[in-house]
Amino acid sequence: MNGVGEGKSSWKIGMILGISDNAVNFHLENTMGKLGATSRIQAVAIRLDVL
Incomplete structure (x- = not known):
């Protein structure tokens, strides 16, 4: 989830x-x-245990 957590788009992660x-x-x-x-x-948020 690093890319998602950093706000990267699906295209950039790809x-x-x-x-x-x-x-x-x-x-x-x-x-x-x-x-x-x-x-x-x-x-x-779930992954980072914020929720």
Whole structure:
């Protein structure tokens, strides 16, 4: 979640990882589902144990 937590776009994260922004979104949606988050911001907050 480093890229998301730093506010990077899916496109930028994809460029860093060498994958498409669609792949980033796919994996992020799966992660958000496992965390029970409904947004990227909420997922970061859960991950950082802010909520």
